[in-house]
Amino acid sequence: MIFVTGGAGFIGSNFVLGWLAERDEPVINLDKLTYAGNRDNLAALESDSRHLFVQGDIGDTKLVDDLLRRHQPRVIVNFAAESHVDRSIHGPDAFIQTNIVGTFRLLEAVRAYWGGLPAAAKEAFRFVHVSTDEVYGSLEPQADAFTESHPYAPNSPYSASKAASDHLVRAYHHTYGLPVLTTNCSNNYGPYHFPEKLIPLMIVNALAGLPLPVYGDGRQVRDWLYVGDHCSAIRRVIEAGRPGETYNVGGWNEKPNIEIVQTVCALLDELRPRAGGTSYRELITYVKDRPGHDRRYAIDAGKIERELGWRPAETFESGIRKTILWYLENASWVARVQDGSYREWIATNYDARTASAP
Numbered sequence: 001m002i003f004v005t006g007g008a009g010f011i012g013s014n015f016v017l018g019w020l021a022e023r024d025e026p027v028i029n030l031d032k033l034t035y036a037g038n039r040d041n042l043a044a045l046e047s048d049s050r051h052l053f054v055q056g057d058i059g060d061t062k063l064v065d066d067l068l069r070r071h072q073p074r075v076i077v078n079f080a081a082e083s084h085v086d087r088s089i090h091g092p093d094a095f096i097q098t099n100i101v102g103t104f105r106l107l108e109a110v111r112a113y114w115g116g117l118p119a120a121a122k123e124a125f126r127f128v129h130v131s132t133d134e135v136y137g138s139l140e141p142q143a144d145a146f147t148e149s150h151p152y153a154p155n156s157p158y159s160a161s162k163a164a165s166d167h168l169v170r171a172y173h174h175t176y177g178l179p180v181l182t183t184n185c186s187n188n189y190g191p192y193h194f195p196e197k198l199i200p201l202m203i204v205n206a207l208a209g210l211p212l213p214v215y216g217d218g219r220q221v222r223d224w225l226y227v228g229d230h231c232s233a234i235r236r237v238i239e240a241g242r243p244g245e246t247y248n249v250g251g252w253n254e255k256p257n258i259e260i261v262q263t264v265c266a267l268l269d270e271l272r273p274r275a276g277g278t279s280y281r282e283l284i285t286y287v288k289d290r291p292g293h294d295r296r297y298a299i300d301a302g303k304i305e306r307e308l309g310w311r312p313a314e315t316f317e318s319g320i321r322k323t324i325l326w327y328l329e330n331a332s333w334v335a336r337v338q339d340g341s342y343r344e345w346i347a348t349n350y351d352a353r354t355a356s357a358p
């Protein structure tokens with residue numbers, strides 16, 4: 001079986017669902033169920049005996065030791081993390097605890113388990129660490145996209161904590177020979193994306209007739225990849241990646257934020273027109289910028305394409321349409337995640353961001 005951490009979050013749940021749709025190899029899914037973890041995402045697997053869900057922390061060594069010993073996985077995929085940049089600015093503590101200390105404890109438990117495997121299982125074992133393009137910092141407008149050899153220059157507590165975890169993972173290969181692989185992916189979007197992040201926040205706010213808060217001038221550039229394509233890249237890395245290597249994953253899809261928001265509005269105008277015939281664009285509101293806001297990310301995905309033959313299946317146009325249709329068809333999922341703690345976060349992050357000129 002394989003062992004997934006953070007598999008009740010956005011990307012992890014898409015990965016677990018995709019894995020079990022494609023093959024019969026069971027999954028053990030360890031997730032702490034923070035505000036971002038949601039068992040609703042895995043509802044389709046409720047009576048599926050191939051999925052074993054365990055609520056717990058990657059930093060709980062006793063629990064992880066016990067799970068590894070009992071289930072003997074051949075692969076670990078580490079998605080578990082605190083993932084939202086704005087939250088890391090308001091409260092970095094949890095980011096240090098999970099992304100750095102938690103990854104360290106997980107690595108220690110895995111090292112002990114791996115060290116005791118018989119030779120063939122030891123050789124075949126893989127630890128895949130799911131990381132981000134944000135570790136590379138911000139790019140100038142005309143600079144080449146990030147390759148795997150781009151220097152690390154993280155700018156937020158979130159990206160600094162992910163960079164630290166990447167370094168630990170690398171060191172466990174170099175020092176102990178643990179067969180690790182790291183993926184550094186660009187911005188994902190798709191089903192089960194928690195509506196604190198740009199695309200789902202814009203969809204749910206628009207449908208509720210609320211302002212669409214664009215930070216700063218809205219000209220920051222992100223490189224967007226449909227979540228199903230990120231999952232297929234991770235599957236490919238498990239199958240064919242070379243231990244000790246890192247792989248950048250992206251869709252060659254750079255877009256300024258304001259263009260993303262306008263696209264969401266245009267699709268909603270088509271698929272769920274507003275009463276009164278006005279466009280959702282009227283809800284766009286420029287607000288105070290994110291402190292230390294990275295201006296541009298762009299991923300050069302050439303290595304994973306050349307070496308592992310991976311390619312994204314979705315274009316941005318097909319992926320964003322699918323995503324909006326998913327949110328329109330899953331209003332009850334959205335309603336359930338918008339609980340008290342969600343409303344508190346929205347007040348914390350947005351009440352102080354008064355409307356400003358772009």
Ligand code: NAD
Nearest residue numbers: 006008009010011032033034036037057058080081083188
């Ligand atoms: P998410 O916030 O939606 O999900 C994180 C999951 O981890 C949640 O289910 C949460 O309950 C769980 N978790 C948190 N702390 C834990 C702990 N200590 N022990 C066990 N479980 C814990 O995040 P996501 O967007 O799905 O991102 C998953 C991974 O991919 C992260 O490592 C993130 O850095 C990376 N990543 C995300 C993106 C993106 O665009 N979302 C892009 C590149 C890389």
Ligand code: DAU
Nearest residue numbers: 083084085132133134186187196197198213214215220257
């Ligand atoms: O690049 C990969 C990263 O992408 C992942 O590692 C992170 O886990 C993931 O959260 C994401 O980080 P970003 O900061 O790029 O994503 P977010 O959706 O928070 O913001 C995308 C852009 O939109 C960013 O430039 C900030 C802007 N934004 C965001 C929000 C929430 C707004 O303008 N308004 C908003 O309300």
